[in-house]
Amino acid sequence: MKDFVFCSPTTFxxxxxxxxxxxxxxxxxxxxxxxxHYGGGSVIRSGLLDRxxxxxxxxxxxxxxxxxxxxxPRASLVYEGIKLGRTEQVDLILAVGGGSAIDSSKAxxxxxxxxxxxxxxxxxxxxxxxxxxxxxxxxIPAAGSEGSPGSVITREDGLLKxxxxxxxxRPLFSILNPELTYTLPPFQTACGAADIMxxxxxxxxxxxxxxxxxxxLCESVLRTMVQDTPRVLAKPDDYxxxxxxxxxxxxxxxxxxxxxxxQDWSSHDIEHELSALYDVAHGAGLAVVFPAxxxxxxxxxxxxxxxxxxxxxxxxxxxxxxxxxxAEGIARLTAFYHSIGLPxxxxxxxxxxxxxxxxxxxxxxxxGRKLGSFNPLTTQDVEAIYHLxxxxxxx
Amino acid sequence: MKDFVFCSPTTFxxxxxxxxxxxxxxxxxxxxxxxxHYGGGSVIRSGLLDRxxxxxxxxxxxxxxxxxxxxxPRASLVYEGIKLGRTEQVDLILAVGGGSAIDSSKAxxxxxxxxxxxxxxxxxxxxxxxxxxxxxxxxIPAAGSEGSPGSVITREDGLLKxxxxxxxxRPLFSILNPELTYTLPPFQTACGAADIMxxxxxxxxxxxxxxxxxxxLCESVLRTMVQDTPRVLAKPDDYxxxxxxxxxxxxxxxxxxxxxxxQDWSSHDIEHELSALYDVAHGAGLAVVFPAxxxxxxxxxxxxxxxxxxxxxxxxxxxxxxxxxxAEGIARLTAFYHSIGLPxxxxxxxxxxxxxxxxxxxxxxxxGRKLGSFNPLTTQDVEAIYHLxxxxxxx
Numbered sequence: 187m188k189d190f191v192f193c194s195p196t197t198f199x200x201x202x203x204x205x206x207x208x209x210x211x212x213x214x215x216x217x218x219x220x221x222x223h224y225g226g227g228s229v230i231r232s233g234l235l236d237r238x239x240x241x242x243x244x245x246x247x248x249x250x251x252x253x254x255x256x257x258x259p260r261a262s263l264v265y266e267g268i269k270l271g272r273t274e275q276v277d278l279i280l281a282v283g284g285g286s287a288i289d290s291s292k293a294x295x296x297x298x299x300x301x302x303x304x305x306x307x308x309x310x311x312x313x314x315x316x317x318x319x320x321x322x323x324x325x326i327p328a329a330g331s332e333g334s335p336g337s338v339i340t341r342e343d344g345l346l347k348x349x350x351x352x353x354x355x356r357p358l359f360s361i362l363n364p365e366l367t368y369t370l371p372p373f374q375t376a377c378g379a380a381d382i383m384x385x386x387x388x389x390x391x392x393x394x395x396x397x398x399x400x401x402x403l404c405e406s407v408l409r410t411m412v413q414d415t416p417r418v419l420a421k422p423d424d425y426x427x428x429x430x431x432x433x434x435x436x437x438x439x440x441x442x443x444x445x446x447x448x449q450d451w452s453s454h455d456i457e458h459e460l461s462a463l464y465d466v467a468h469g470a471g472l473a474v475v476f477p478a479x480x481x482x483x484x485x486x487x488x489x490x491x492x493x494x495x496x497x498x499x500x501x502x503x504x505x506x507x508x509x510x511x512x513a514e515g516i517a518r519l520t521a522f523y524h525s526i527g528l529p530x531x532x533x534x535x536x537x538x539x540x541x542x543x544x545x546x547x548x549x550x551x552x553x554g555r556k557l558g559s560f561n562p563l564t565t566q567d568v569e570a571i572y573h574l575x576x577x578x579x580x581x
Numbered sequence: 582m583k584d585f586v587f588c589s590p591t592t593f594x595x596x597x598x599x600x601x602x603x604x605x606x607x608x609x610x611x612x613x614x615x616x617x618h619y620g621g622g623s624v625i626r627s628g629l630l631d632r633x634x635x636x637x638x639x640x641x642x643x644x645x646x647x648x649x650x651x652x653x654p655r656a657s658l659v660y661e662g663i664k665l666g667r668t669e670q671v672d673l674i675l676a677v678g679g680g681s682a683i684d685s686s687k688a689x690x691x692x693x694x695x696x697x698x699x700x701x702x703x704x705x706x707x708x709x710x711x712x713x714x715x716x717x718x719x720x721i722p723a724a725g726s727e728g729s730p731g732s733v734i735t736r737e738d739g740l741l742k743x744x745x746x747x748x749x750x751r752p753l754f755s756i757l758n759p760e761l762t763y764t765l766p767p768f769q770t771a772c773g774a775a776d777i778m779x780x781x782x783x784x785x786x787x788x789x790x791x792x793x794x795x796x797x798l799c800e801s802v803l804r805t806m807v808q809d810t811p812r813v814l815a816k817p818d819d820y821x822x823x824x825x826x827x828x829x830x831x832x833x834x835x836x837x838x839x840x841x842x843x844q845d846w847s848s849h850d851i852e853h854e855l856s857a858l859y860d861v862a863h864g865a866g867l868a869v870v871f872p873a874x875x876x877x878x879x880x881x882x883x884x885x886x887x888x889x890x891x892x893x894x895x896x897x898x899x900x901x902x903x904x905x906x907x908a909e910g911i912a913r914l915t916a917f918y919h920s921i922g923l924p925x926x927x928x929x930x931x932x933x934x935x936x937x938x939x940x941x942x943x944x945x946x947x948x949g950r951k952l953g954s955f956n957p958l959t960t961q962d963v964e965a966i967y968h969l970x971x972x973x974x975x976x
Contacts (some may be wrong), residue, residue: 201585406798
């Protein structure tokens with residue numbers, strides 16, 4: 187086990203109708219002026235935004251609003267939010283939506299008190315200091331940003347996608363009402379599941395030894411997703427599995443399941459190139475990249491993959507040929523993604539073989555730099571993974 | 582799944598030599614005068630106390646000290662600590678030790694700013710308000726108080742043992758160095774394991790449905806304890822399993838594994854009467870009470886006990902007779918406690934049959950009041966459980 191410091195100070199308010207408590211929690215935390223930040227569409231149509239405004243009004247908490255967040259949230263809207271937040275002197279950014287609204291809110295929160303360009307944080311040129319508080323009303327269990335210190339923003343010029351991880355960006359409070367996820371389209375529910383499961387894989391595939399306990403925590407999230415995702419696809423308003431998925435999605439990424447280990451986020455980077463080039467959903471891209479990444483790295487730690495296969499996918503352990511068990515687990519993962527309606531091949535994403543060298547080059551693995559830590563990857567390795575993803579099992 | 586609010590704001594600093602950072606963390610949290618509160622013996626002999634004082638001195642954090650905490654921490658020492666803390670105007674109580682030192686520190690922290698008698702909190706006559714901050718350097722993984730809002734104190738007159746649970750009593754930071762647990766006597770290591778496992782059982786045995794995910798989290802703690810406790814008994818300085826146990830002990834009780842469900846703490850109460858009368862170790866008492874409690878309540882939810890048996894104890898599911906699988910799981914729990922050196926029968930604790938009615942009466946289940954929520958117990962039920970514990974399986 188690795189040494190670590192862990193602190194997840196967010197207050198989670200979980201249950202039916204909890205969005206109506208948002209005003210009370212603003213009061214409790216002595217916030218007097220809120221910037222409500224959201225995308226559009228369903229948040230408005232469903233009446234959610236009105237319920238939130240009503241709750242703030244009842245608690246006599248002032249608010250302004252900024253909609254228009256898009257998937258892969260853009261820097262341009264962040265600049266707008268920073269300007270509005272400063273003019274209105276808000277003391278809380280309230281994200282309403284999924285990871286995009288939350289990540290954009292975190293960027294605004296970091297940018298308001300900073301005299302320079304907020305993009306400095308995302309380029310590693312400056313550290314976040316004393317950000318405005320962020321709170322969330324979550325509508326999409328996927329990104330885990332409701333409990334995490336992370337934020338990913340895309341800058342339009344050059345489609346640069348960059349991440350910040352700063353403990354000060356963990357939300358002050360997050361409101362999780364599983365009923366708000368009933369109306370998610372099935373494809374988005376499935377993409378969310380792949381995102382949540384990937385957050386666990388990125389921690390599970392580690393070279394750190396003696397992590398027995400957190401391995402089990404990881405497996406708890408995975409088994410829950412495997413059991414409950416098909417249930418909510420079959421019955422979208424089934425509160426039980428919706429609630430388990432929503433809570434598992436937070437636990438998957440606030441780092442309680444992986445704080446004690448080296449983590450490997452190379453698959454995320456490999457997927458980002460796909461998202462950037464073809465505008466595919468992040469979860470769908472992950473469903474394609476992860477099985478290929480696993481097949482590529484299987485030999486690096488056969489027994490870890492065998493453990494995953496047995497404990498999560500109920501594979502029978504082949505003690506004579508553990509690599510067969512390991513491979514069977516990966517095949518079942520692919521079959522699972524396929525069964526919940528996700529693409530599982532490179533071509534199914536609409537990606538083109540001729541783009542592979544370009545995507546691999548963009549990861550900029552020069553001067554001996556490699557990607558990831560589990561089984562560090564060269565440009566050639568990344569290309570090989572893209573090629574492997576053309577023929578994931580079960581398709 | 583039940584609605585809930587969850588917030589675990591403690592900063593956990595985990596790893597080798599982390600006690601040497603205590604001064605830095607006091608500085609970081611702007612604490613200038615610390616009351617170090619501990620038991621005695623090993624904390625002094627091992628040099629731990631000196632290392633902590635050295636770290637505080639280097640960080641120019643002033644300190645005073647109060648030793649003498651005993652197992653089942655006493656109110657008299659709490660009064661002494663409150664007086665000292667007020668005179669010295671401390672702004673942090675630093676517990677060094679296990680649950681007793683931490684619980685006593687929490688009581689002092691709550692008492693210092695309160696004009697009345699601190700015991701009011703433990704009698705339910707007053708609510709804790711603005712306590713002094715508490716931090717911990719943990720040496721015994723067992724009580725989970727390093728991450729919990731709880732504190733249990735015993736008042737000498739009448740041996741009243743009372744608990745407070747207040748969110749404001751969660752520690753500000755907790756330092757967890759698994760190496761500090763190498764010198765725990767085997768019996769204390771085993772008692773700690775039973776305490777940690779009981780914290781999970783008290784959450785696992787619930788009537789709340791749709792708690793698939795947190796069931797899995799509970800099972801993660803249990804499987805880790807079953808795997809790693811024998812390892813550390815065989816090799817006390819084995820860092821890997823010691824670290825897994827230490828972290829699992831925190832997770833077992835900060836409520837992340839059970840915040841979404843109704844919990845049942847009746848076994849704790851039933852055990853407390855044994856501790857009070859015979860001065861047995863809490864963990865040892867739990868090892869006797871829990872299997873009996875489970876046998877008594879088995880018929881209330883056979884499938885829940887069968888799930889526990891299959892997932893934690895690797896029992897083969899008997900689909901025709903699930904109650905056999907359920908019973909087999911309980912038998913394996915008893916065998917496990919026996920194997921790690923714990924008493925598993927009422928008599929092995931030194932308890933006397935003729936005291937059973939007295940102990941059951943002390944729980945004061947009058948006017949239709951029952952104990953617990955999973956399968957609410959009458960005085961007669963409690964007596965039956967004590968009787969069942971005279972012949973737990975595997976003895």
